[in-house]
Amino acid sequence: AQKVTQAQTEISVVEKEDVTLDCVYETRDTTYYLFWYKQPPSGELVFLIRRNSFDEQNEISGRYSWNFQKSTSSFNFTITASQVVDSAVYFCALSEQNRDDKIIFGKGTRLHILP
Amino acid sequence: SAVISQKPSRDICQRGTSLTIQCQVDSQVTMMFWYRQQPGQSLTLIATANQGSEATYESGFVIDKFPISRPNLTFSTLTVSNMSPEDSSIYLCSVEAGVGNEQFFGPGTRLTVL
Numbered sequence: 001a002q003k004v005t006q007a008q009t010e011i012s013v014v015e016k017e018d019v020t021l022d023c024v025y026e027t028r029d030t031t032y033y034l035f036w037y038k039q040p041p042s043g044e045l046v047f048l049i050r051r052n053s054f055d056e057q058n059e060i061s062g063r064y065s066w067n068f069q070k071s072t073s074s075f076n077f078t079i080t081a082s083q084v085v086d087s088a089v090y091f092c093a094l095s096e097q098n099r100d101d102k103i104i105f106g107k108g109t110r111l112h113i114l115p
Numbered sequence: 116s117a118v119i120s121q122k123p124s125r126d127i128c129q130r131g132t133s134l135t136i137q138c139q140v141d142s143q144v145t146m147m148f149w150y151r152q153q154p155g156q157s158l159t160l161i162a163t164a165n166q167g168s169e170a171t172y173e174s175g176f177v178i179d180k181f182p183i184s185r186p187n188l189t190f191s192t193l194t195v196s197n198m199s200p201e202d203s204s205i206y207l208c209s210v211e212a213g214v215g216n217e218q219f220f221g222p223g224t225r226l227t228v229l
Contacts, residue, residue: 035218043205045158045220091157095218101211102148102173103218105158 003027004094004106012112013082021077021109023092029053034068034075035093035103045091051075079111087113117142117212119221127227128198135194136224138208143188148209149181152223158207164191198228 003026013019025034036048049059051068059066063080079086092106118141128134138147149161161181162170170183184192195202205223212219 037220043225044222045207047217047219050217101146101218102160102163103158103209104160107157 004092004104006092006106006109008109009107010110010112012114014114015084016081018078018080019082019111021079021090021092021111023075023077023106025073025075025092025094027094027096029096029098031097033095033097033101035091035095036066036075036077037091037093037105038088039091039108040088048077082113084113084115087111116217117144117210117219119208119210119219121206121208121221121224123224124222125225125227127229129229130199132198133194133196134198134226135192136206136208136226138191138193138221140189140210140212142212144210144212145188146211147185147191148218149183149191149193150207150209150220152205152207154203161193161206195226198226200228202226203228 005024008022032053034051038046038048049066056068056070065078067076089108089110091108093103095101095103120139122137126134147164150158151161152158160173161176162172162183164170164183164185166185166188180196182194203226205225207223208221209218
C-alpha cells in the first residue's frame with residue numbers, strides 16, 4: 001500500500017517563527033521519491049523538492065529545510081523565520097518507481113502565517 | 116523545468132454537458148498525468164496519458180466519464196462528460212520533466228457545475 005500522512009490539518013504561527021510540517025509515508029518499495037509542493041491561495045501548485053529514497057542527506061534551500069529519515073519513514077519540512085507569503089497549503093507526496101512515478105498526495109497542511 | 120498551460124482556466128457549466136480541458140507543454144514529454152482536486156481536498160490522480168497508447172485510469176475513474184486524448188508529445192486533453200455538481204473541482208495536468216524528472220503542474224482548470 002502507498003500512503004502519505006500529514007497529520008497537521010492546519011497550523012497558525014506568528015511571522016518570524018519557525019514552523020515544521022510533518023509528513024509520514026508508507027511504501028513497500030525500496031526505490032521511491034518524496035516531494036513537497038506549495039499551493040498558495042492563487043491555486044497553482046509549486047514544486048519545492050524531490051528526494052529519492054537513497055539520498056537521506058538533509059537539504060536546505062534558503063529558509064526552507066527538509067529532514068528525511070527512513071528509519072521513521074518521515075520527510076518533514078521546516079520553514080525558518082516564516083513570512084506572510086509562506087501562507088499556503090503544503091502537500092507532501094510519494095511516488096514509486098515501479099508505479100510509473102504516479103504521485104500520491106497527502107491531504108495537505110494549511111499554514112497560516114499571522115503578521 | 117517545463118512550462119505548462121491549460122485551457123480554459125475556469126468555466127461554469129450546466130449539468131449534463133461536457134467540457135474538454137486542454138494541456139499544452141513547452142517541451143516533449145513522455146508521460147502526462149491528469150489530477151482532480153475537489154474543493155478543500157488533496158489531489159487525486161485520474162489517469163496517466165502516454166502518447167500512442169490508451170490512457171491508464173486509476174481506481175474510481177473510467178474512460179466513459181473522463182476520456183483522454185494524447186495526440187503528440189506536447190499536448191493532451193481531458194473531457195469531463197455528462198457533468199454533475201459533484202464534478203466541480205480543479206483539474207490539473209502534470210508532466211515529468213527536467214534533469215531530475217521532477218513533476219510539474221499546470222495552473223489548473225477550475226470547473227463549476229451548476
